[in-house]
Amino acid sequence: MAAGYWMAGKSQESATFELFVRRLPPRRDFLVVCGLSQAIDYLTELRFERREIDYLKSLGQFTNAPKGFWDYLAEFRFSGDVFAVPEGTVMFAREPLMRLRAPLIEGQIPETYLLSTLGFQTVIASKAARILKAAGGRDVVEFGSRRAHAPEAGCLAGRAAYVAGCVGTSNVEAGIRFAVPVFGTSAHSWVLSFASEMEAFRKLQELLGERSVQLIDTYDTIEGARHAIEAGQPLWGVRLDSGDLMKLSREVRALLDAAGMQAVKIMATNDLDEDTIAALVSGGAPIDVFGVGTSLATSFDAPAVSAVYKLVEIEGRHASKRSEGKQTLPGAKQVYRFADRDVVGLHGENVGGEPLLKQVVASGQAIVDEKNLTRIREYARGQIAVYGSARKVELSASLSALAAS
Amino acid sequence: MAAGYWMAGKSQESATFELFVRRLPPRRDFLVVCGLSQAIDYLTELRFERREIDYLKSLGQFTNAPKGFWDYLAEFRFSGDVFAVPEGTVMFAREPLMRLRAPLIEGQIPETYLLSTLGFQTVIASKAARILKAAGGRDVVEFGSRRAHAPEAGCLAGRAAYVAGCVGTSNVEAGIRFAVPVFGTSAHSWVLSFASEMEAFRKLQELLGERSVQLIDTYDTIEGARHAIEAGQPLWGVRLDSGDLMKLSREVRALLDAAGMQAVKIMATNDLDEDTIAALVSGGAPIDVFGVGTSLATSFDAPAVSAVYKLVEIEGRHASKRSEGKQTLPGAKQVYRFADRDVVGLHGENVGGEPLLKQVVASGQAIVDEKNLTRIREYARGQIAVYGSARKVELSASLSALAAS
Numbered sequence: 001m002a003a004g005y006w007m008a009g010k011s012q013e014s015a016t017f018e019l020f021v022r023r024l025p026p027r028r029d030f031l032v033v034c035g036l037s038q039a040i041d042y043l044t045e046l047r048f049e050r051r052e053i054d055y056l057k058s059l060g061q062f063t064n065a066p067k068g069f070w071d072y073l074a075e076f077r078f079s080g081d082v083f084a085v086p087e088g089t090v091m092f093a094r095e096p097l098m099r100l101r102a103p104l105i106e107g108q109i110p111e112t113y114l115l116s117t118l119g120f121q122t123v124i125a126s127k128a129a130r131i132l133k134a135a136g137g138r139d140v141v142e143f144g145s146r147r148a149h150a151p152e153a154g155c156l157a158g159r160a161a162y163v164a165g166c167v168g169t170s171n172v173e174a175g176i177r178f179a180v181p182v183f184g185t186s187a188h189s190w191v192l193s194f195a196s197e198m199e200a201f202r203k204l205q206e207l208l209g210e211r212s213v214q215l216i217d218t219y220d221t222i223e224g225a226r227h228a229i230e231a232g233q234p235l236w237g238v239r240l241d242s243g244d245l246m247k248l249s250r251e252v253r254a255l256l257d258a259a260g261m262q263a264v265k266i267m268a269t270n271d272l273d274e275d276t277i278a279a280l281v282s283g284g285a286p287i288d289v290f291g292v293g294t295s296l297a298t299s300f301d302a303p304a305v306s307a308v309y310k311l312v313e314i315e316g317r318h319a320s321k322r323s324e325g326k327q328t329l330p331g332a333k334q335v336y337r338f339a340d341r342d343v344v345g346l347h348g349e350n351v352g353g354e355p356l357l358k359q360v361v362a363s364g365q366a367i368v369d370e371k372n373l374t375r376i377r378e379y380a381r382g383q384i385a386v387y388g389s390a391r392k393v394e395l396s397a398s399l400s401a402l403a404a405s
Numbered sequence: 406m407a408a409g410y411w412m413a414g415k416s417q418e419s420a421t422f423e424l425f426v427r428r429l430p431p432r433r434d435f436l437v438v439c440g441l442s443q444a445i446d447y448l449t450e451l452r453f454e455r456r457e458i459d460y461l462k463s464l465g466q467f468t469n470a471p472k473g474f475w476d477y478l479a480e481f482r483f484s485g486d487v488f489a490v491p492e493g494t495v496m497f498a499r500e501p502l503m504r505l506r507a508p509l510i511e512g513q514i515p516e517t518y519l520l521s522t523l524g525f526q527t528v529i530a531s532k533a534a535r536i537l538k539a540a541g542g543r544d545v546v547e548f549g550s551r552r553a554h555a556p557e558a559g560c561l562a563g564r565a566a567y568v569a570g571c572v573g574t575s576n577v578e579a580g581i582r583f584a585v586p587v588f589g590t591s592a593h594s595w596v597l598s599f600a601s602e603m604e605a606f607r608k609l610q611e612l613l614g615e616r617s618v619q620l621i622d623t624y625d626t627i628e629g630a631r632h633a634i635e636a637g638q639p640l641w642g643v644r645l646d647s648g649d650l651m652k653l654s655r656e657v658r659a660l661l662d663a664a665g666m667q668a669v670k671i672m673a674t675n676d677l678d679e680d681t682i683a684a685l686v687s688g689g690a691p692i693d694v695f696g697v698g699t700s701l702a703t704s705f706d707a708p709a710v711s712a713v714y715k716l717v718e719i720e721g722r723h724a725s726k727r728s729e730g731k732q733t734l735p736g737a738k739q740v741y742r743f744a745d746r747d748v749v750g751l752h753g754e755n756v757g758g759e760p761l762l763k764q765v766v767a768s769g770q771a772i773v774d775e776k777n778l779t780r781i782r783e784y785a786r787g788q789i790a791v792y793g794s795a796r797k798v799e800l801s802a803s804l805s806a807l808a809a810s
Contacts, residue, residue: 010598104598116550117556146712149554149561150554154521189513189716207470217728242728304699304703310593321593
């Protein structure tokens, strides 16, 4: 398409694209937008390397593409403006999360990358918000890297889960790249590698001291709890990873308390998801920390949202597709937030409320690029607390009229 | 755990780890193993950079880790042996897909990366096999990068889908890195950017010639088909992306045929999955090519498999966890394939059948590392044709006895 725009003499036409989610997946009332920082990095750093251009030239699809196009790609820079909602903003279906105004060719090229980058982290942050709600204030750690969709996704899932309010991740790369707090416990192979569970527990304490978390279910959870108690302090907590977590957490808590170890915490893992966590919490299971893996790092019950990226204006002309069941709204839009509802209106329209999309890139330069995850997370938690439930989204009268025209 | 092994003087103990899938997800009868090449690259190239070591040192967890451990990490090389089934092999639950024999510390460190790398591509290849079966011999192109779990996952999904038999992907990076054939069509923004659909179609033909695929549903599919016919040759095909694909494909086929354009193909997209494709195929929809996105690139209905990585031997001693519902089988194992069943037995055991795990890394050096995707794909297609259905998996008598001991 880029080559086609170039050949048709349209590449520099002024275009506006918007990224939005068509509809929320089942059981999702809202989205926690995440991934903007990676999207900005991509737009401001996007270049075509010689080897990439050579590859494209080698394809039959580009037989008719003229030399000028390849020269253009070699010099490509994104020079447009980008408006977006800050990371951590709670948003809803049909609301633009990002808007790009750029020469047509520059607005088109980033489509897939932006959708994947913003879409994936938004999926994970939104899922994390649901799991945290189920956990009712107890700590949740993201533990799913091993099931993530390749290692890069594991790292970004750790980031997104933290933004939404998890206390951290087991993904060390997320710690290095994004300063997400990292947590972990020993695995069964640690216990199995020693001749006895007792020896394994004592050696862990030599390394980790008061941060030790003993995994007590390798052979038998109750026996494991007794061994952890016998190994004694220092001990931060014990971890349950199999069996009836309600029953076992109560029994283990009683054993710990009887041994005077009231301060020792209980962590639970084992394919937990929002429903199992909600049942444990409402049943009063004495679990202090949930480690959540697959269901969080893949958003197992809804691993994608219907995020799309659509042309809404070209050379001042409004554009919208009319495809059956997939109509889009024309025009450069803004989302105006009121206490009780959101209104999707036109950019610059005066309908009151707080405009949510803010300019983050001007003429290809990042002008807002929040990298501090602690601040992003603080903002996200506030957003989820205030707006994290189903919400009425209306179209402004002007937008409705335009869409009907 | 690595630091703990080092401190406990156990880091060089001889260990064997195995990677397997506990159980198949619903609706999956078999796995198509994929991602071995990336796993071998990781193992043979794994190093700890100074900045990574400095980060680890900065963590409270490592306050007690001695200098010798950090020096060890700085010099880390994987020196072990790896046995694995070739990429594209059809495998089943509880069968080891990979086995590592290495000093304990070297076998432990790669756990998460290997699970994510092999697990993800195996999930996608296995899903692709189901979609291809539903398509009943018609071509399927992987089109899901925009919904993949970050851009890297999109590229690897394209690779895995191709291995399982898709004709290609829309992910250009997969073309560059893995020589996967790349396909694409114009999007709605192409059509919308022109003053008329006719002009958009004609301009596309100037660029793509006989490779042109006209997307005909931007305004109205039947009108779009008429415009494509009017624009005429060269034309490879038309693409439907909304509405009743059964009805529309028939009507569009009739229009094309009536215009003497019998050779022009019909491609269909629009949130297709195996059930919708099977219904279209069994209903005789004249669709030549399916473009499948979200359901394939995220394996939407089952975005993860329960792949785990377990210690099975340490210093010649067999190891297995007994955790409730999550017991593992001890000992270094091999999978022996017979015409009618697989037998999981001990490595080196003589039970007949074809041993499926082959050595791919010896003393840290790759000795088998197939990079040619055409060959891998050919092998995978043969595997799926012969073994791609539910299968009986037994344990050998020796393994059963060992597990019970």
